[in-house]
Amino acid sequence: MTEKIIEVKDLQKWFPIRRSISQFFKGEHNYVKAVDGISFSINRGEIFGLVGESGCGKTTTGKLIMKLLEPTEGTMFLNGEDVTHIEKDELKRYRRNVQMIFQDPYASMNPRFKIRDVMEEPLIIHKLGEDRDARMKMIEKALMEVKLNPPDEFLVRYPHMLSGGQRQRAATARTLLLNPELLVADEPVSMIDLSTRAEILHMMKEVQRDLGLTYLYITHDLSTARYFTDRIAVMYLGKIIEIGDPDDVIDNPVHPYTRALIAAVCEPVAGKVNKPKVVPIKGEIPSAANIPKGCRFHPRCPYAKEECWEKEEPQLQEIEDGHFHACRRWKEVVEEAGRG
Amino acid sequence: MDNILTVDNLKLYYYTSKGVVKAVDDISFSLKKGETLGLVGESGCGKTTTGFALLKMPTPPGKIAGGKIVIDGIDMTPLRENEMRRNIRWEKISMVFQGAMNTLTPVYTIGKQMMETLQEHREMEREEARKRIEKYLNLVGLSGDMVKRYPHELSGGMKQRIAIATALFLEPKVIICDEPTTALDVIVQAQIINLLKDLKEKLDLSFIFITHDLATEAEVSDRIAVMYAGKIVEIGTNQQIYGEQGPCHPYTRNLLAATPRLHAKVSELSFIPGAPPDLLEPPSGCRFHPRCALAMDKCREEEPPLIEIEEEHMVACWRCEKR
Secondary structure (H helix, E strand, O other), X not given: OOOEEEEEEEEXXXXXXXOOHHHHHHOOOEEEEEEEEEEEEEEOOOEEEEEOOOOOOHHHHHHHHHOOOOOOXXXXXEOOEEOOOOOHHHHHHHHHHEEEEOOOOOOOOOOOOOHHHHHHHHHHHOOOOOOHHHHHHHHHHHHHHOOOOOHHHHHOOOHHHOOHHHHHXXXXXXXXXXXXXXXXXXXXXXXXXXXXXXXXXHHHHHHHHHHOOEEEEEEOOHHHHHHHOOEEEEEEOOEEEEEEXXXXXXXXXXXXXXXXXXXXXXXXXXXXXXXOXXXXXOOOOOOOOOOOOOOOOHHHOOOOOHHHHHOOOOOOEEEEOOEEEOOOOHHHHHHHHOOO | OOEEEEEEEEEEEEEEOOXXXXXXXXXXXXXXXXXXXXXXXXXXXXXXXXXXHHOOOOOOOEEEEEEEEEXXXXXXXXXXXXXXXXXXXXXXXXXXXXXXHHOOOOOOOHHHXXXXXXXXXXXXXXXXXXXXXXXXXXXXXXXXXXXXXXXHHOOHHHHHHHHHHHHHOOOOOEEEEEOOXXXXXXXXXXXXXXXXXXXXXXXXXXXXXXXXXXXXXXXXXXXXXXXEOOEEEEEEEHHHHHOOOOOXXXXXXXXXXXXXXXXXXXXXXXXXXXXOOOOOOOOOOOOOHHHOOOOOHHHHHOOOOXXXXXXXXXXXXXXXXXX
């Protein structure tokens, strides 16, 4: 039986926004529903991908898992322990277990610190290593793990002297210092050149295998998600609408939104120039402050029928082993569009 | 087909305090009427600099150090700045800059900003100008009442459409698009790509499409030029680059192999080891040799010329033979 490292249930994050005078007196509120009730769990040693367009709530989910934000509703468990509302010492311990790799390797390091200072800081904060020598040993070991060789050459450099790929390696090494169990990686390669992108993902996978880590990989890029992850969840407007094995989700998508996302991806093959790209979706993503009734995807869905906006919102249902989707008319969709 | 743009031995150097950076070093290519030419390469390979060179507006300390650019029968080389501004830029060739959608002023309406551009170049009645703005907004798939909106009211895709409309305004023949889809979501990306394909057909435009992404290039470009360290290393048609036989230059091959494919199940993605060279001191011989698995002695010593290996397919590599 695989062990769940983190589990979230009906997690919500609503941000209050401006309301009118009459709403104020009636005690009504307006919210941006960034994350609107999601449930999933990540198994130990798994790479879990969270995919979606900007504004779908994937980064907010990452921040909730990092406990940088307090959830509005719902519960979170780390190793079976309720961590929804924890404070101070507990929170500090939690943050050691759950670390983050940020999107922008240029902004996540203090430009006035040398790499050794950048790396030493978390050790000082968490009171690890007796003295400077012990700490430097730990840092060197972490740098070796991410293949920044030889480590002493990198220790004395400033962040601007490193390439984007090297910085993202150093950022990964910094998180490894604290021996985390779960790493939240928010678009770790989207700012890195294509030629080195694969190298970074490869390194992250190697580290994960060697140290038995678990990743939550947040991205908008389905192609790298397929290669990198063990399971992916597709988010739309604050909800997970499809979840499953990457091969199942990408080769046999069920939800019309997943289908549109896949159709929109460019592929390096001949014979597509001067032909319009067919993407079965209408309009633009609505505001999370004003989520459509019924199925939240219905205004953009080419397959939507009355039941989609009149009946209540569809819940995730299992179609085959471990492959879930939230589409009421999935049988018709699959029939009309053909599988795969 | 006629060439709308020909570039011969173009050089753009940055004269920095540390030395001369040869960002664009002796490149030649041509653009046919109604064609899209893709310019691909890693960051720092000189693709954006090439775009700026074509407008004759290098960013200081850059200077055009040589070469000839002919657009629509006009030799741009001897033209002075004010002539460039009056007769060439935006009239013959325009550019959608990287991140152009973020350059709109937040305090003016879209209409006012577009009007400003138009009145700078053309003496035009307000009413006529307004009509033209509306026409171009419609052309890029936006409604005419967009003129009353402020940039913050628009989505990224809409702003990119505005940037494209502004580039089209004065009816240029050639449009340079620098990473027009990079910061956008996949679905919006696909919509913008469709828009560019549609405009190309409707207005008989020619495009230079600059991006780092070979996958996007496959969708939009009739021909693709691959740049490495300031040089063009391979030019070929869409079929020659993406077809079965594939490209010839090891760099293009590696870059293509590093491009993730959605529908191919791969357990390992390949990558190119090392980093692009420092252009202050480019490597001797072929500039790619330090990262190339096929490098031999000749590659280290002599620079390979760009030669034709089959019709329309040019490669600069000692290892490539005629097909």
